[in-house]
Amino acid sequence: MAERDGLREYRGKRDFDRTQEPRGRGASAEGGPRFVVQIHDASSLHFDFRLQVGDVLRSWSVPKGPSGDPRDKRLALPTEDHPLEYEDFEGVIPKGEYGGGTVIVWDSGTYEPLSHDRQGRPVDFAESLERGHARFRLHGSKLHGEFALTRLRGGEDDREAWLLVRAGRGAHGHGTPDPYRARSVRSGRTLAQVAADGGTD
Structure with missing residues (x-):
């Protein structure tokens, strides 16, 4: 029941007769909580950062994408x-549908x-x-190491906003790649190749 309630907004925005996006059946992931970063070429190109929390993927739109460089503070806007x-979703969302455009699984x-409290307890x-x-350590194909999400007091147009940053002692890394040249960890394709294939594998 909680899973269904958590996805009400997601399902309400989509026509599953038109989009190939998953409806969501509460499949449980194995091997620890999962994360996914998708590149989404919609009305504006952005990255979607998602963390498994319980039976759903908590999601943020990150316009400039996550960065392995601790000097980069990335704006992250929460979405449904x-x-x-959805961790495995890669394809083309039809024009006219919510989020219409091409999606690849970047990582x-x-x-x-x-996360710990002030006394050091988890x-x-x-x-x-x-x-x-919230602090967390990513174990991805491209993103590794400690990151943090911090909610800001204000945001664009009074929307809730967060910052996503690379954290931890001795953190170092690279910035975000060119999203148009980046390749999917799932299929090895670029956004243009997925679009040309019509979203099919």
């Missing part, structure tokens, strides 16, 4: 929760929650997000 099956893997990850600050 997505089903766990995916597992993550470790690292804090439930969902609770740390509710409090507005």
Whole structure:
């Protein structure tokens, strides 16, 4: 029941007779909580950053994409929760549909929650997000290491906004790649190749 409620907004925005996006059936992921970063060439090109929290993928739109460089502070705007099956979604969302455009899976893997309270005791990850600050370690094909999401007091047009940053001692890394040249970890294709294939594998 909780899973269905968590996906009500997601399902309400989509016509599943037209889009190939998963409806969401509550499939459970194995091997620890999952994350996925998708590049989405919609009305504006952006990255979608998603973390498994319970039975859904909590989601943020990151206009400039996540960066492995700790000097980069990336704006992250929350979007509706997505089903766990969305981790594998790659294809073309039809024009006229919510989020119409091409999607590739740029990176995916597992993550470790690292949030603690002031006494150093572990804090439930969902609770740390509710409090507005969560730390985690990514184990992806491209993104590795410690990151943090921090809620800002204000945002664009009074929308809730967060910052996504590379964190941790001795953190170093690269910036975000050119999204038009980036390749999917799922299929090895670029956005243009997925679009040319009509979204089919």
